[in-house]
Amino acid sequence: MSILVLADLHEGQLAGATAHVVVAAQAIGGDIDILVAGEGVQAAADAAARLDGVNKVRVADNAVYAHQLAEPMGALLVALADDYSHVLASASTTGKNVLPRLAALKDVSQLSDVLGVESADTFLRPIYAGNAIATVKSDDALKVITVRTTGFDAVGSSGSATIEAVDTVVENTQSSFVKQELAQSDRPELGGAKVVISGGRGMGNGENFKLLNGIADKLGAAIGASRAAVDAGFVPNDMQVGQTGKIVAPDLYIAVGISGAIQHLAGMKDSKVIVAINKDDEAPIFQVADYGLVGDLFEILPELESKL
Amino acid sequence: MKILVAVKRVIDYNVKIRVKADHSDVDLTNVKMAMNPFCEIAVEEAVRLKEKGVATEVVAVTVGPKAAQEQLRTALALGADRAIHIETDERAESLAVAKLLAKVVDEEQPGLVILGKQAIDTDNNQTGQMLAALTNLPQGTFASEVAVDGDKVNVTREIDGGLQTVALTLPAIVTTDLRLNEPRYAKLPDIMKAKKKPLDVKTPADYGVEVASKVTLLKVESPAERKGGIKVASVDELIDKLKNEAKVL
Structure with a gap:
């Protein structure tokens, strides 16, 4: 062969x-x-x-x-x-x-x-x-x-x-390159990142997603979101992790204010270690999380950022 | 310009799937089915092009069992003008679907063909590219923007790490990604009207295409079940566990 x-x-x-x-x-x-x-x-x-x-x-x-x-x-x-x-x-x-x-x-x-x-x-x-x-x-x-x-x-x-x-040269009259814009972010790309931190509907609004920035910077993480957060208009669709978004499998996945809908779990459950931060201790996300922390994300996130 | 849109009937994306006890496949008995989400985006894009006056007619096509006519009716309710159902109960893989669609392209001579980039059941992400190869047409896959300009179309593509724009001669094949548009919901009067729109039923044999594939599905299993872990009491404990137990920090 x-x-x-x-x-x-x-x-x-x-x-x-x-x-x-x-x-x-x-x-x-x-x-x-x-x-x-x-x-x-x-x-x-x-x-x-x-x-x-x-x-x-x-x-x-x-x-x-x-x-x-x-x-x-x-x-x-x-x-x-x-x-x-x-x-x-x-x-x-x-x-x-x-x-x-x-x-x-x-x-x-x-x-x-x-x-x-x-x-x-x-x-x-x-x-x-x-x-x-x-x-x-x-x-x-x-x-x-x-x-x-x-x-x-x-x-x-x-x-x-x-x-x-290889000397093979083919003709191409059908398609031509116009331009390419690669994201000039200091953060890694969602699909290939070793660490991903994602926010869900629990983030409350798009402005609050900034709470994830400092943690992402410290961990070298990409920032994602659940479909619920995208549908609510908090963040753009290219951040979506889930069945209809990006499928990720980082070493560490941190889900913040994400309840854990099937469609989201499908996109991240192959991550090596999953951390869930949610105020609802019954949230389905805790059933797949290695480490769950129940509490108010608006208190937990600043504390986590300062202690990392 | 005529636009051909391909749609697929799949399990509703909100349904939790179950593997059959004999591991022969996923159990679809009494499961809610729907139009594949990426196909909804394809239909929406075609309808928007018609509303903008770029397209004159939108033709929806599907390959699948009789029940797949529900998804064609949905496409008609969303604004497609007529539909073609290529009926088969066999498992039609991407290559067979692409061959059938190539025949339809031959017959209909559309200026643009729009498909979802992948179906959420088999997750193949192949049909549009295969169709482009078989029809010898250029392709703009994973589109987040489609701009028809005379005898060309500029397609902005979602690629790893960013966006790429390519210019394609028409006719061309486009596959949709999530950011292309937000599909509308069908309104009740449109759903009623859709029942009267023309829907042609064909079979693979009508097109002389063999649906059988050389790929055999040997078994289907659930992925290794993920066990829930522990709850930690504080941020300090979380950081300690991540550093010393999971060793990911």
């Missing part, structure tokens, strides 16, 4: 997710190649070649692959896929955008968000926002898979794989 891993790039550099995808590829077994595609990606290719367990890094460095637009990236993968039994990418917005195009053009199904490998053709993946785990077997000749990186460790970077150029 041979596996192609599509490298994740962040502002032209190799993203951390790729080292996790390589571990998923190792669990499948076989030779592992990495495809680095973009424009001006030599540094990312060098970093990919240092990942342990990698056979070969293939580099498609061309303006048509800049920003990894779906149309040329899909076509590139189609051109390379015949050499492989599996094509993997992280379940990042790039992997999710590109891989289904490859699957459709090769007339195979895709397995999304794989979080466990049973064998080369059998995988575990979450369905219903992680409220159930499906074991699925694929009899397709080519397995196209996106990997939920929280399910796999990362390989080290003491390797020295060979790097070879």
Whole structure:
């Protein structure tokens, strides 16, 4: 078997997710190649070649692959896929955008968000926002898979794989890049943060969300919210953690003034440690929290901030 | 311009799901079903484009069992003009749905196809991208803004860590993310009117598409149950536990 891993790039550099995808590829077994595609990606290719367990890094460095637009990236993968039994990418917005195009053009199904490998053709993946785990077997000749990186460790970077150029250049007249605005926050991004602190309806209003800022600063945390807080207009929708928002699994999740509706729990219950702060000691959130603190969040939050 | 909107019937997002005792699947018996939330956003966007005069007709389509006509009627009540039901009781995976939708695109020749980015049951996040590949059309996935401008559409996409805007030639495929819009509720008179709007029923065989997939669902399990922990009495105790017991600080 041979596996192609599509490298994740962040502002032209190799993203951390790729080292996790390589571990998923190792669990499948076989030779592992990495495809680095973009424009001006030599540094990312060098970093990919240092990942342990990698056979070969293939580099498609061309303006048509800049920003990894779906149309040329899909076509590139189609051109390379015949050499492989599996094509993997992280379940990042790039992997999710590109891989289904490859699957459709090769007339195979895709397995999304794989979080466990049973064998080369059998995988575990979450369905219903992680409220159930499906074991699925694929009899397709080519397995196209996106990997939920929280399910796999990362390989080290003491390797020295060979790097070879891919000459395939495709045409793209259908889509063009206009602009990109990456959040210039000092805080980590919600999906990848090690610590997340979220507020719910109990916060009372949007202004009170500022009470979370100081704690988030001290913990290097991202700030999230429950759907109830979003629906009440306290904060924008991109902060929403839950089944219809972001799914997070940080090392530490602090839920403040969140009752624990199913739809919220679906988005955070895979966190390693959950802390709940709520004045209602019957709130369902306490049933999933490792540490619950019953009390008035307007007293607890300033105290917590000062003592951290 | 005609807009095609794909919708899916799924379990209502407020329902707590149960895995069947034999672990064959999730138990959907007597469970409240609804239109997938991301599909509601897709319908809303199409209707808004029609209200703005950008679109002339909105056609809703679904692939699913007979009961999925309820969701088509919902789409019609929200403002779609007519509907197509591709009826099947088989488990239609993303690839099969994309193949069926590609046939509908071929027939209807829409200027824009809008789909939800994913369904909250299978969580695949594939159908729109697959449809784009099969129809050889450009895609704007995870859209938070859609701006039609002549023979192009600018789509602002929710990507990890921020936003990306791409310009696509029309026709194009768009999949919706949460921030695109806030769907309206159907009003009673519109629900009544929707009952009279045209709804065509087809089968996968009519389009010559095989629904069966090469992926077998072997079993479905509940995730490891999370045990409730302890209540702490004070902020000091909480910090102590996080530092010394959980070791996350």
